[in-house]
Amino acid sequence: MDIIRLDFKSGLEALLKANPIRAIFLGVRIGDPTAVGQEQFSPSSPGWPPFMRVNPVLDWSYRDVWAFLLACKVPYCSLYDRGYTSIGSIHDTVPNALLCRSESSSSEDKFRPAYLLSDGRLERAGRAKKLISQSSSVICNGLRSDDVNLQSMFTASVIAVGDEILFGTVEDRMGSILCRKLHLIGWAVAHIAVTRNDIDSVAEEVERQKSRNDMVFIYGGVGPLPSDVTVAGVAKAFGVRMAPDEEFEEYLRHLIGERCTGHRNEMAQLPEGITELWHHEKLSVPLIKCQNVIILTATNIDELDEEWNCLIELMKSNGLLAITEPFVLKRLSTTLSDVEAAQPLSEMCFEFPDLFIGGYRESRKDPLIISFKGKDKGRISAAAEALCNKFHPGAFSEID
Known part of the structure; x- marks a missing residue:
């Protein structure tokens, strides 16, 4: 050596x-x-x-590695006998909680050895979990700010998969609902996209967003149809292959019985090595988590509500969710033209870079709506008052 x-x-x-x-x-x-x-x-x-x-063991599973080590009596690090399953540095390596002996009173035999871990996909659960956060400054209103509230803001990306949405055949209501739910837990939505029912299109979008955001939520295209390519696209984005998952197939068998024979095994294939199945008693099928990508199986608003509530519970219990102050919205209505409001609004963006300030109309004939979004009610009220002071009294009326 x-x-x-x-x-x-x-x-x-x-x-x-x-x-x-x-x-x-x-x-x-x-x-x-x-x-x-x-x-x-x-x-x-x-x-x-x-x-x-x-890479001679590239295709080996966690179980393959331990079968080889034990059968051939290969010496290995003694930490593996004390519950460690993934050993990194001394700062991020902990015994895997899934191997904890609840009945043990001795600290030395509190954990079972690594080779008894039943689900090899959870090998890296033996790393200290840290809340994900943005390390760089956040851009708000087109301006980069060093405000502490912005630096600690968590961001998410929402991806919908479906040719039907792109053709205008169906309306994507789930995307807007999901954005509201994220804002209620204090997360900012940095990006929302709709992709084709195409593995490469899904993979490209997921690959872009997973490195830019704390969490990516993707839905649509999960099932037995040829157009259901979401899971395969996520696998390609991470550069891993699809592999049969016995546990997931068991759930599918209970759910659909023998009605789906030809493609059942294909439905049970998940991205290998990066997938965690999150179980909740209210869900007939576990949630699928691939590192910081959550694959939602909901197809309508009611299913999304139930899935979201279960997801929040599970993420809290796993220490993976940071719930911060929710976003506050204040809107003002005015009959001013866009040209009249443009310059004062630009000045407001410079004065209040920690807020999201924007304007929109429901239709060309409707009044102009000015929206203020942020986490500090005092700052929002101050911004709204400052804007009103730039015009004659009565130029704005408050909506909410």
């Missing part, structure tokens, strides 16, 4: 410079964060020293 006391990239450069190495065997598996886009033989990434990455 050679020990190189350098950072990973520098150490790799030194190793390859000193030795005529053309290929390196790695222990990467398909569910690992670094496995995105890799195959059994993959050249090193751009900007890194050139060599061939060889």
Whole structure:
């Protein structure tokens, strides 16, 4: 064993410079964060020293790894016998709570060994959970602000999948309802999109949004029909394959019985290595979570309400949801023209960069509505008053 006391990239450069190495065997598996886009033989990434990455266990599951280690009596880190299932640094590694022995009184045998974890997809539950947050400043009203409230704001993206929406055949009511629900828990919706019933289209949109937002919610296209491509699109966005899930198939069997034979197994395929099934007694099928992407199976408003309430309960219990002050909305109505209101509104955006200030009309003949959205009622009232002071008395009337 050679020990190189350098950072990973520098150490790799030194190793390859000193030795005529053309290929390196790695222990990467398909569910690992670094496995995105890799195959059994993959050249090193751009900007890194050139060599061939060889991934002999890329397709191995968590269960495959432990079957090999135990059958061949391969020595392994003793932490795995104490309930650790995914070992990183000392700062983010904890025993997996799913292996806790509730009946144990001794601290040493409080956790069962890693090879007894029944669901290998939850291997990385052995990492300390942290609330996701935005590290960069948030842009509001087109302006970048260093306001503390904006920096701590959580953002979400909403994606609807459906050619029917794009053709105007059906109206997407779920998107607006979901935005309101997110605002009620203090989350800002940074983006809402509608994509085609096409795996590549779904994958491209999910890939864009999952790295920009704390959470992505996607719905539509979940089921046995040829147009139901949402789950496959999510898998492609993460660079993982679809694989049969026995637990999910069991739920489907209870739900649909033998009515769907030809495509039942395909419906039970989920993104491998990144999927968590979240169970709730009120839901006939578990919620599907792929890292920071939540796949909703609701097809109407009533189902969305029930699914959302269950999701909030589950996220709270898992420590993955930050509920902050809800957004407050104040609206003013005016008969002023857009031209008359434009410059004063631009000044308001500079004076109150921590608020979302906008204007719209229900139709061309309707009054202009000025909306103020934020989390500080005092700031919203001050902004509304400041705008009214820029015009003659009675120019604005308050709606709510």
